[in-house]
Amino acid sequence: MAVTGAVLVLFLVGHMLGNLKIFLGAEEFNDYAEWLRTVGAPAVPGRTLLTITEIVLVVSVALHMWSAISLARRAVRARPVKYAARRRSQASGYATRTMRYGGVIIVLFVIWHLLDMTFGVVNPEGGDATPYARMVAGFQPSRWWITLFYLVALVMVGLHLRHGLWSAFQTLGLARRRRALKAGAAVVSAVLVLGFVAAPVAIMIGVVK
Numbered sequence: 001m002a003v004t005g006a007v008l009v010l011f012l013v014g015h016m017l018g019n020l021k022i023f024l025g026a027e028e029f030n031d032y033a034e035w036l037r038t039v040g041a042p043a044v045p046g047r048t049l050l051t052i053t054e055i056v057l058v059v060s061v062a063l064h065m066w067s068a069i070s071l072a073r074r075a076v077r078a079r080p081v082k083y084a085a086r087r088r089s090q091a092s093g094y095a096t097r098t099m100r101y102g103g104v105i106i107v108l109f110v111i112w113h114l115l116d117m118t119f120g121v122v123n124p125e126g127g128d129a130t131p132y133a134r135m136v137a138g139f140q141p142s143r144w145w146i147t148l149f150y151l152v153a154l155v156m157v158g159l160h161l162r163h164g165l166w167s168a169f170q171t172l173g174l175a176r177r178r179r180a181l182k183a184g185a186a187v188v189s190a191v192l193v194l195g196f197v198a199a200p201v202a203i204m205i206g207v208v209k
Helices: 002-024 026-038 048-078 090-118 131-138 141-171 175-204
Strands: none
Touching (some): 002 048, 002 141, 002 175, 090 131
16 A cells, blocks of 8 residues: 555656646646657657556556555454444544545546546547646636535545555654654645645636636
8 A cells, every 4th residue: 555655646746746837838738748648759659658657557546445445354354343442543533534535535536537637528628629728628717616626635635645644654664753754744745735726726716827
């Protein structure tokens, strides 16, 4: 889970930086999107590296989910009989609910996001429009509910990421610096959420057109 999580975090960082290019204008953003499809050419056919990246991401997501289910089942098998007392850590319960239900929201969001921004199936501009046009059309004020869903999903990503990073630190045996690592996980999560939120909010209020 820690390894696949690390792969997904690296993807999120790269994706966030790419999204922020929208503030540099349509040409810069579309050039970046085109570069993603042609990087490595002519040494390799166009889209080769992008396809490899997509495969790695799909496998990472699948393994990440499989790891979560496997760990949950292992925990149940390790303690088949419930405690007589029903005391449960509020922090533990919060983390469990966040990772479980937040994960479901994130999966639903990813599916919608692909249909909207990648394939253009549910995007007002359609699949033939430029990436910049699809992005701007996707977060218009009239589609405020999409932006709201996007923001909620990103908050879930942030909470999921914060807990996931801290759990990964524990897995790597770095829990001794508890406060510093928890603060670091919170900062990384906040930066990613704010970075992803910047573009849709800017479009929503008319800063990016």
